Amino acid sequence: MTEFKEKSISIEIDTARCTDCTTKACIEACQTYARGILQLVDGAPSVSHLGPEDVLRRGTECLACEYHCHQRGQQAINITIPIKGLEDFLAGQPLTGRA
């Protein structure tokens, strides 16, 4: 499992699935739609060639790797995008008066 964070999102890659992947669509997507922070290491996508600060600086939160992995890969990538207050709003909890 590879996990890393961009400015406001978290990316999880179940790299065990990547061994069966023939397209490596996430790598191409990262180069096409963002800055190519994902690189292939031992057949799986990785950001290990960058430090966490470089990942934060270069990551553009484009969401493309998840989409293209889902469509053409092995559905190995899951991106979590927290939305402050959404859960409480849906539960009918008041948001007024909260920082």
Added chain:
Amino acid sequence: MARLFEYEGKNFLKDSSISCPEGYVAETASEAHDIAARMGKPVVVKAQVWVGGRGKAGAIKLANSPEEAETAARDILSMNVKGYPVRKVLVEEKLDILYEFYAGVIPDSSRHVRGPVAIFSTAGGMDIEDVPEDKVHRAPVEYEKGLPVYDGMDLAAGAGVPNELLTPVAGAISNLVGAFKRYDCTTLEINPLVVTRDGRLVAGDCRMSIDENATFRQREVKVTIPREFPREPTDFDILGWWVEETDFRGSGFVMTMENADAGAGCIGFHAIGGGSAMIGIDALSRVNLKAANFADTSGNPVASKVYRVAKVILSQPGIEGYLLAGFMIANQEQWHHAHALVKALREEVPKKPGFPCVLLLAGNKERESLKILREGLAGLPGRIEIYGSERVDDSDFIGQRMLSLMEEYRKDKASSGGGK
């Protein structure tokens, strides 16, 4: 500009050495009763809303006893003043009024001023716009210097303030200018500035707005959302603001437009750009649909921000459809919108089978973006139609499609006994 309630503004006036009537805020009728009992004198109960004309609307009532204050507060707290609900009242001592003046400070952007202007009139207690021009007196303010008391004296004397009141009135005007500067105001008005029969000079009301760009340094001024708002922000407004609050990568503006009751024809509205938003809302209006919210994701926002905006829009209870109103050939790379919308709609549409979505997306990387939308949304259990630049100038068509899909959705829900 970020507006403050009367009671909030008065607290800052007091900190600026401008006297205000004794008063306290209540959120319930029983609190109003207790405040009036504690004060032990006749009071005025005043709705705290961001609209003028409260008196004419019956949202300001006199009370001679705690019981009357309780009744008045109960009435006022159940009111909508010009469409805005009253959530708080100010219970304030009743003033024995001798004179009512007007004092205000506003910026004047005209070429010969370009700075704040102090305004004073002896015809207070009414809208300053309705006061004859010859009774409205102005003095440009040198921002760094403020308005010295002797300039305030000239202004008050020119307006015809009685001699014995010149010194306190001039002091109040000078202090008002000081408060305007201290709190980075865009408007600061006292109307009326009251002279009581026992000789006090007090602020009868206060209208205060501060520059939204200065809220970061005005920590003591509690502004929920530092944007121009016609009313107190709703929970939905706050939810939308939290998307934008710490993320400046393009625009992700979201705010309430209507209360989206089920069956009311309210659509979750997501525009790309301000002009596009106007065309989109027109398109909905022409087929008697309403935008439940306003939203704009332009200026090349990152996909994660577009996703958040879409999720917030789709979280509104009672919406009967979703419209991506991209009535423009945008320069921003639209594939970021495409990736974001696929993720959001894949999560949300299965929760509302048959939910109508009309997506209009045109501009830079359009062909690739539409391919992502069509491929990514295929097979979802919604009524999803996707259009590009071939329909970018056909708002009638887009509005009609939204209406047709929504009517089908309603029929489905009715036949399945789904109701709301």
